[in-house]
Amino acid sequence: MRVPAKVNLQLAVGPGREDGFHDLVNVFHAVSLFDEVTVTTAPSRPETGLTELTVGGGLGSHLSRVPLDGTNLTARAAALLAERTGRGHPVTIHMDKHIPVAGGMAGGSADAAAALVACDRLWGCDLPRRTLLDYAAELGSDVPFALVGATAVGRGRGEILEPMAGPGRFHWVFALSPHGLSTAKVFAEYDRLRPDAPEPRADAALAAALAAADPVALGRALSNDLQGAALSLLPELERTLETGTEAGALGALVSGSGPTCAFLVGGGAEERSVIDRREADVVAALEASGLCERVVTAYGDVPGATVL
Numbered sequence: 001m002r003v004p005a006k007v008n009l010q011l012a013v014g015p016g017r018e019d020g021f022h023d024l025v026n027v028f029h030a031v032s033l034f035d036e037v038t039v040t041t042a043p044s045r046p047e048t049g050l051t052e053l054t055v056g057g058g059l060g061s062h063l064s065r066v067p068l069d070g071t072n073l074t075a076r077a078a079a080l081l082a083e084r085t086g087r088g089h090p091v092t093i094h095m096d097k098h099i100p101v102a103g104g105m106a107g108g109s110a111d112a113a114a115a116l117v118a119c120d121r122l123w124g125c126d127l128p129r130r131t132l133l134d135y136a137a138e139l140g141s142d143v144p145f146a147l148v149g150a151t152a153v154g155r156g157r158g159e160i161l162e163p164m165a166g167p168g169r170f171h172w173v174f175a176l177s178p179h180g181l182s183t184a185k186v187f188a189e190y191d192r193l194r195p196d197a198p199e200p201r202a203d204a205a206l207a208a209a210l211a212a213a214d215p216v217a218l219g220r221a222l223s224n225d226l227q228g229a230a231l232s233l234l235p236e237l238e239r240t241l242e243t244g245t246e247a248g249a250l251g252a253l254v255s256g257s258g259p260t261c262a263f264l265v266g267g268g269a270e271e272r273s274v275i276d277r278r279e280a281d282v283v284a285a286l287e288a289s290g291l292c293e294r295v296v297t298a299y300g301d302v303p304g305a306t307v308l
């Protein structure tokens with residue numbers, strides 16, 4: 001399975017709910033940074049139970065943050081499906097990771113979506129898409145989007161999805177941080193900084209920019225209510241955002257709960273050479289800054305979890 005990362009084009013966060021979550025208006029955009037998840041029948045029952053997990057990929061220190069026990073979201077996806085269908089049998093799950101870990105790009109959620117679809121096939125469950133989406137929502141707020149991909153607005157805690165059609169392709173640069181941020185801690189910091197947060201509202205300017213495939217308007221409309229909380233926990237991100245903006249990015253923001261920073265460098269009807277030049281300038285400035293562990297480029301949107 002191939003499954004994409006996401007960046008949030010708008011993340012409006014309401015007040016804390018009684019269940020510990022926050023109501024959101026969450027505009028997800030799937031980008032061409034993919035994890036590959038391979039699920040195969042285990043030759044014998046793994047010591048660890050239903051699933052045996054392995055991880056690879058060129059993400060350096062990030063890989064040590066991936067748990068290889070039952071808390072991994074892929075193991076939780078397999079366990080949930082086995083419990084609900086009674087059809088589970090032992091599997092080996094290999095994650096070839098390219099999505100930063102604890103980076104605000106929903107890498108774990110992407111892997112969970114991939115594992116859900118792969119086990120559904122391997123075990124011959126053939127569940128309806130609606131049921132897979134419900135199970136995905138139980139696993140995490142970002143997991144349903146990883147199944148559908150493209151560009152979509154998520155309401156509730158982000159799991160109630162509605163597609164947002166747009167004709168354009170957009171190009172992005174991502175600055176990966178050497179640090180990880182815990183999503184729960186970033187939401188808690190948001191509550192501390194914004195105890196009287198208003199109800200979240202969709203941004204009409206963002207919807208118009210997407211509908212017109214206008215990269216300049218999209219760059220101006222990007223917004224993330226969690227950015228202040230992420231910057232409060234990792235102040236150096238401010239300089240990362242400034243570096244990409246000064247180098248010519250059309251828009252810059254922290255992706256989701258961070259700490260990955262996203263820079264829009266073009267798209268829509270712009271000439272490819274214009275986009276390439278802007279992209280090269282932003283990449284060079286970020287690499288020279290010494291602020292990030294790695295700099296990668298990607299485009300969006302792309303489809304959700306896909307069987308290879």
Ligand SMILES: C[C@](O)(CO)[C@H](O)COP(=O)(O)OP(=O)(O)OC[C@H]1O[C@@H](n2ccc(N)nc2=O)[C@H](O)[C@@H]1O
Nearest residue numbers: 020021022024140141142143157158183184187256257
């Ligand atoms: C920040 C985002 O990535 C933006 O897309 C998501 O809202 C987070 O989605 P996720 O990682 O799938 O998060 P979950 O695993 O569902 O929740 C992790 C924790 O984040 C907080 N959380 C998450 C989603 C939400 N709407 N409100 C929250 O307050 C809660 O403290 C929760 O315990």
Ligand SMILES: Nc1ncnc2c1ncn2[C@@H]1O[C@H](COP(=O)(O)OP(=O)(O)OP(=O)(O)O)[C@@H](O)[C@H]1O
Nearest residue numbers: 072073101102103104105106107108109111142183
């Ligand atoms: N398959 C997985 N890949 C990466 N991390 C995982 C996985 N399963 C569980 N985790 C745990 O989840 C934590 C968050 O990882 P993830 O990469 O999903 O963060 P994130 O991109 O910030 O999430 P989100 O954007 O959805 O808030 C990691 O620190 C790790 O402990």
